[in-house]
Amino acid sequence: MSKRTIHQYKEEQLSQAMAAMRNGMKIREASRVFSVPRGTLQDRLHLRVPDLPRKMGPDSVLTKTEETVLTYWCIALAKCGFPLKCDDLLNTVHNIISEDNRPNPFVNNRPGKKWYQSFLRRNPELSERTPENISNGRAAVTEEGIPKWFAELVKHLEDINASNILTDPDRIFNGDETSFHICPKTGKVIAPRGYKNVYKIVKGKEKEAVTVLVFIYICYICPRLLGKFCLLV
Structure with missing residues (x-):
């Protein structure tokens, strides 16, 4: 089986290409200028796929709003002198998804280090630091x-x-x-980036x-x- 091709362009490039085509630019030229596959542009232009931001992988266990609240919570605690460790955050997520029996792929409803690293990437306001x-x-x-x-x-x-x-x-x-x-x-603890x-x-x-x-x-x-x-x- 051949490997799946991963998107090599950013959502901003796709948006710019779509805007250029609506202003009269040809599909082939837009594909070359903005480095977006021609088939992708054709599908979006002819509404064969919805003109929405693409998303790779399965749905997140937490909603965007929940992750935003967790991010602000981590920042607030760090500024008060009580920064969270990795296990503190993972235990909190465990409590959230256990209270409403939310479907999830985690063992015993508790996310692991892989989810933790992905959470930090999705929320770049946070970073790992060694506190004093x-x-x-x-x-x-x-x-x-x-x-x-x-x-x-x-x-x-x-x-x-x-x-x-x-x-x-x-x-x-x-x-x-x-x-x-x-x-x-x-x-290391979780703290505001910068x-x-x-x-x-x-x-x-x-x-x-x-x-x-x-x-x-x-x-x-x-x-x-x-x-x-x-x-x-």
């Missing part, structure tokens, strides 16, 4: 709260007559750290780590090296 864990405390930090914190710091230094710290080069440091986190990564930072709020201390902290001192004097406290017996 943050605690509830860090998640509560807002853009408005940071200037407020610095303003309170300045006021505190003024209250204790130590505001000169802010203008004394001997007391100006800049540091950066590289950490080896003890809190394990959570694996979303710069994806976080997952965790119960543990997400900052517990072995850390290398490098300081730059404005007066070029090497600062002290600090290590973890250890009681010597």
Whole structure:
């Protein structure tokens, strides 16, 4: 048996070819210009097949509306700090189709990884990302709260007559750290495509780590090296 020929053109090309033929272009020329088979154009022009977007494969288990709702749900949870994993989404779909006994090709009404990958392709707003864990405390930090914190710091230094710290080069440091986190990564989650930072709020201390902290001192004097406290017996 010969292999089935798969469409090699996009729906946009077909629409452009049909519009050109309605404006007087010949079928042969439209086929050549827009790279759409001549037989396909003839069938559409003479209404032998409906002039509707083509669809390959069986019908989807979920409707387009249901998939759109799921997509918005995934995006909303990711923005709130609770991104879904693959299994979370598959379990949700399982519940949807089990509640109304919807016909489906899945084992025990639960889709697999193949359906999951197809879902991501059908909904390009979503992508798989590896999130950064943050605690509830860090998640509560807002853009408005940071200037407020610095303003309170300045006021505190003024209250204790130590505001000169802010203008004394001997007391100006800049540091950066590289950490080896003890809190394990959570694996890939579903998030909005193009979303710069994806976080997952965790119960543990997400900052517990072995850390290398490098300081730059404005007066070029090497600062002290600090290590973890250890009681010597």
